[in-house]
Amino acid sequence: MYDISAMHREFQLITCEDAISRYQVHTKIYESEAAFLDIESKDSYFYLHTGDLHLQGDFMLDTDTLEDAPDGKPILGFLVIGNLEVEGSILNETGDYGPILYVAGNVSCRHLLIGGSPTRVTGNIIVTEVIILHYNHGWMQCDGTFIAPVMIVEDYYLMPAAKNISLFYYNDRDPESPADNACEESEDGDDIISHKLRALLNNTLTTDFEELRRDLAAGESVLQRQEQPASYWQQKVRKSWRDLKRVPLELRTAELCQEVLRESVGALAYFPEDMLTPELAATAVAKDGKALRYLPSEMITRELCYAAARNGAILRTDIPESFYEHALLCLIIKSADWQMEQVPRAFMTEDMFVLYVKAGRGAWLDRYCEEAGLSKQRILERVIADDIAYLENIFNWHLSTATYAFARKRYDCPEYEEAWKNITERFARKIARLNVSPSS
Template sequence: MKTIFEMITLKDAIALYSIDEHMYESREMFEDQVETDTQFYLHKGDLVLDDHFMMEYDQEIHGYIIDGNLRVNGNIINEEGDYGPCLYVKGNVECRSLLIGGSPTHIESNVTAEEVIMLHYNHGWMKCPGVFTAPVMIVEDYHFIPAHKNISGYYYNAEDPANTEEYDFDNDTFSSGLEALLDNKLTTTFEELRYDLAAGEYVLQPSQRDIHYWTQKVNHNYRDLKRVPPEMRTLEFCMQVAEKSIFALEHFPPALFTPELADQIVSKNGMALRFIPESLITRELCYKAAATGAIIDQDIPERFYDATLFQVLIRRDDWQMARIPPTYITEDLLVLYVQSGNGGWLEKYCKLAGVSKEHVLQRVIDSGIEYVGNIFSWFLTEERYAYCKSKYGHTKEWAEITEKYRKKLERIQ
């Protein structure tokens, strides 16, 4: 596509098109955002594109200048909300759908979309004095109110006093007005709609979505399993998606879960436990989850908390000590915490549990020379060194440990 453009310097873009006056809120902001050695793509006259116009960031250029009308038979796509090349069109814009995020956009005349106009995320900037015409227009967390619009089906813009639609942010769903217009009734969020527009799809016009289509969708984004028709969400299909992300389990049909499946998935990843029906969760399954990465306060029901469970948990992930309720912290658990290799917050947890820090450290030292390195790493004092030496100074391993920590030991000797 770049072959249909010529490159011009920033100096020429300013001299020929006053680009410094037409992009961004002010000339000062333009100068702050645009490097002096940057270039622009220019197309003189009307431009017709048969495919999608991908507004992707390109280090070679700062943006596009269309000296005429722009017609795109596919979508104009700037999915990135934080940034993108600028777009300056001196005439009209026509397209299937317009998706603009972080790309600064100035269109001198009208914008007409066959399906959807969607502006998303507050890093973007747009100026257009013309008429916006489309069945659907969504301005999501984007600072722009069109001066003129002809939106026949659904218009959402929380900043516009003319807005009549609602968005349920708690449940992340839009109103039934948009649902009625969309071809895929399982699309319920602006984010899902944005994914489809960014993929260049029709979203209002009826389209065939077979298993091949959905396989491609979930391969790109596991969250799209939520929108796969229930009859296609077989165990085999869903497990393939779960291999990509354990969080796909959230969208498994409940009927797929069995004790055998629960055991299988928890054996691979303990975080799977949070998606398993309560009726299938057992103490044994919780122990298994603790050993394979479960997060205590997110995955394991409190009714299964016990000393053995916490030992399994801390032995694998000592950082989870911060998530264990203080009433469950015991001296034995704190000894294991230090033995596991960290122990940096030992004093804090000892105070919470009313346990002697010195007694914990003495028990760690007494438990074996293999834990002396943990003492030297986190809790080295002259007194503790002397106690370690009295216990293990006669052993072959002592020489190896003291050599490893020689520089630290020199500070206390």
Template sequence: MNNFYFTTFKELLTIDHFAKSWENIFPYQGEEFDEEAVFVVSDGDVDFPEHLRLDIDLGWKSNDQNWIKQFPGLQTQKSDELIEGIIIFGNLAVKGSILNEEGDYGAFLYVSGQVTCQSFVAGGSTIYIKGNIATEEVFISHYNHGYFKCDATVTSPVLIINDHYTYLNNYKADLFYYNDKTGEYPSENACYEDEETGEDWLCSPNLTKLLDNPTLTFEELIFDLNEGEYVFKKSTQLLTKDEGYWLSKAVKYWGNLKRIPHAIKTEHFFYKVCEKYGAFCFSYFPDTFLTRSLCKQEIQKKGTNLQYIPEHLITRELCHLAAEHETNISFIPTTYLDKSLIKEIIHYNDSEMDNVPEQFITEELLVDYVKLGRGLWLDKYCEIANVSKITVLLKALDSGIEYIEQIWGFHFRQEVYYYAKKLYDNKHHESVWNNYLAKFQKKIDRLS
């Protein structure tokens, strides 16, 4: 029976063979531990009954009962010290997978013997396995913040090293091998950059044909593995891939929207997904599911949702509704863009002026722009419109004394002050005028 206990890093270093192992990887992996850092240790072989998750945001506190109960022999502590890792002096047999989806961090894992598991995902953790590793399906190391070392042989049907500090003494991969750190892999297994997004690296067809789910990227493969799933098409332990399965996937991560099989994309399924993502999910489903009332409903939630509505379903009325709910000019089809829409949009966000087509930048628009607030880059826009900046400011003042606040605040100059004085220094505006004089007295004094 497994028997675990807590110990400190200082105590671990008194164990000769561990200390030598630590010296073997310390100069390369960049991890440092305080002497009093706490670890979980097992002296002897371990049979782990479920998935071993190394992501430290899933517990890893000495007072976390749900996390502690995975390790027979451990007692919940009063303190909430972070457990830095697991040390196994023996073999590790995991019924599920060893999972470190997080690429930036993870718990330290050291095994002096051999490891067997369903699949192995290595990310931000520091992992050192002295003996052989054998997986049923996939070994993948990903992202560049972690460190993985195996002194013996990694045997895995699929073996992927993607932008990760992974050092293998030997490996066996019968079905698929890819290693972008060395470049030593079959050319037909090459993965490549997505020309459309320029971001994701698409899996080789040699890999995707092995997998049961539509899987274009390593990110998608890691997501499925982190769910604890078997992923090979030939596996006898695949989950039922029904509506409930895909709905769960879609709700957990928006990136799975593009993976949903066509047969699952029913109108009922669409409305279920829409409850989670709203208009964001529209482009992943047939346009026939989109009604005018649904589009209007999503625009009323947020004007920028206009970007997700197919252009042939956009109307002038919908554009004005989006403007009232703070959309962006770039989301308005040029067919419907006019000065009233532009005024409405910049009324809520004056920085949208930078996206106004030049033919719409007129003296009238610039007067409204100045009245709205800061009027940044007014000189540039006046030059585009071939109008005088001072004319724009004076016409804005003509609109009412309430605009003095914005104009004096951001465009104070002699002509502007004296023109406002001419308009509003009178009995009718006496109280408001005097308030402005008091507020801007320092600027006024500098004129003289």
């Protein structure tokens, strides 16, 4: 991988003003000169190389690792006035941003992965494996021809003026993109890359562009057939637990799966079926209640649902409705009041609404009471009566003449004198709007 800290050996620093004067970069990057001047600061620098440039390893376009100039001013990116040849790949994994890359010549590399880095190449772009342009925060212009076996343009504003793509071309904004290369849709509504692309990849378990981008960002070959050892997959899943999905089944050992499970219960979705035991399910749910969504339905029990409810499970997504009961739903509402929205009308009770108000804002209490045919005022009075501490919620979100009068009757007495004084002073302005005295 190319060492950014060693850039001084190949590049020199020039000011943005010099880059504008000598190379007119302000007219060659972005849609217009005005766009450049609006986005970039002139009080900055570029790395400049004049003449053809050959780099070993990968060339990383990463703003987060690009240090400022010695005077503390930012470095906007790289200018190569000549051809750029990279033995590895040119990699900008971040979709939101990245350093500028301007090449007045041809570019050649193994992979070209561009996200948020503004990129301009005046010559051809010649790639031996895969071009991926991703996310709509990026900008690119290639005045020559894109030449590669595979080119993928995903949610990115680019219509190649000229291209020579020998094996697979996909561009979700290009009407000329072959229909057979379009993504398919999974049962969950997620995009699955075309079977034609999967057939070209060295790992046919790769099913989405994010997985492919991770491989490119790691500088890996993705088209050359090769069998990877267990040590490769161990390192792979340590970087992203989701890559357990792409580990060949014969290498998904109990040890590897348990290691990934410690990172995320989402890994359960990729466990071999014979590893999913009741004991494993209990352990996973104790770690995170959302583990339920990855377990076979026949493995889910009432006890597991209660354990999941105590550990962040989400109604409908994690806990099947067939296990709903009043106590279980109250347990969830007590720690996550926003989940009241998922409670079926048949389970709504006054006790549940009291918990709902105590747990948070009770923002939709009016609507829920109307749906359930319950008295909002009675629920609020029960909350008030239970403890003076709940006046914080009541006065913040449910203060009215009626609730204030009930609270005052209950707590404006010697036993609660100090607490009542403190709460009424804090909310004196709101209470004043009720046209009542904040204290007797």
